Amino acid sequence: DAGITQSPRHKVTETGTPVTLRCHQTENHRYMYWYRQDPGHGLRLIHYSYGVKDTDKGEVSDGYSVSRSKTEDFLLTLESATSSQTSVYFCAISPGLAMNEQFFGPGTRLTVL
Amino acid sequence: AQKITQTQPGMFVQEKEAVTLDCTYDTSDPSYGLFWYKQPSSGEMIFLIYQGSYDQQNATEGRYSLNFQKARKSANLVISASQLGDSAMYFCAMRGGQGGSEKLVFGKGTKLTVNP
Numbered sequence: 001d002a003g004i005t006q007s008p009r010h011k012v013t014e015t016g017t018p019v020t021l022r023c024h025q026t027e028n029h030r031y032m033y034w035y036r037q038d039p040g041h042g043l044r045l046i047h048y049s050y051g052v053k054d055t056d057k058g059e060v061s062d063g064y065s066v067s068r069s070k071t072e073d074f075l076l077t078l079e080s081a082t083s084s085q086t087s088v089y090f091c092a093i094s095p096g097l098a099m100n101e102q103f104f105g106p107g108t109r110l111t112v113l
Numbered sequence: 114a115q116k117i118t119q120t121q122p123g124m125f126v127q128e129k130e131a132v133t134l135d136c137t138y139d140t141s142d143p144s145y146g147l148f149w150y151k152q153p154s155s156g157e158m159i160f161l162i163y164q165g166s167y168d169q170q171n172a173t174e175g176r177y178s179l180n181f182q183k184a185r186k187s188a189n190l191v192i193s194a195s196q197l198g199d200s201a202m203y204f205c206a207m208r209g210g211q212g213g214s215e216k217l218v219f220g221k222g223t224k225l226t227v228n229p
Contacts, residue, residue, distance in 0.1 A: 033216070042204055042219040043158075058216065090158060092217075099208070100146060100165060102217055104158035 003027050004105035006091050012111045019078040021108050023091030025071075031094045032074040033102070034058075034066065036087040043090065049074055081112045115140045115209050119220035126195045127228050133180070134190040134223045136205035146208040147188040148217065149179065153201040161203075164188055192225075200227045 003026030013019050031050055035043040045058030047066040055066050065077045078085055091105040116139040126132040149161040164172045164179045172179040180189040192199055202224050206217040
């Protein structure tokens with residue numbers, strides 16, 4: 001199994017509060033990703049990182065920010081959570097260009113009341 | 114823009130039979146990769162198989178094979194000898210080469226049910 005952990009695994013919060021999700025890898029892979037999964041939408045990319053301090057937006061980045069100060073950690077922050085951000089969040093990692101594998105973490109279920 | 118289409122919301126198959134899950138894709142990039150993932154009811158995303166756009170042969174991994182038809186832009190997953198444990202959601206995804214980001218675009222998935 002790829003060494004990816006996510007914390008917390010479950011979280012319930014209230015609208016308007018800040019939330020930070022953490023992804024930690026032990027593989028030293030260059031690329032890290034945050035996706036959200038919602039019924040009827042599959043997985044959609046929020047943000048990704050191609051190196052320390054190098055990040056870019058994905059398909060559904062509004063309302064989210066990310067940071068990567070170390071190779072092994074990629075943080076996703078909801079500055080002011082909304083009910084529309086209730087979702088399952090997956091972190092993923094891949095080794096680099098032309099990669100033929102992308103491995104996912106176990107997911108974080110976030111509920112915004 | 115890249116797009117993945119999975120037209121089968123749900124599929125049923127008898128145990129020990131083979132099943133094909135459909136996936137079509139759209140991209141203007143000559144270099145791309147196609148992935149299949151399995152998501153059981155427990156929620157984790159399990160990588161199954163990968164096909165590169167320049168690969169000459171169809172990918173196989175145990176009971177999984179990918180029927181890659183480049184001209185038709187299809188990348189169907191074939192599961193041989195279905196088992197009860199194959200019941201899950203299956204997602205097709207595509208990696209494109211634009212910008213070197215290696216982002217994946219996912220289809221909406223197919224729910225496979227294996228009947229005893």
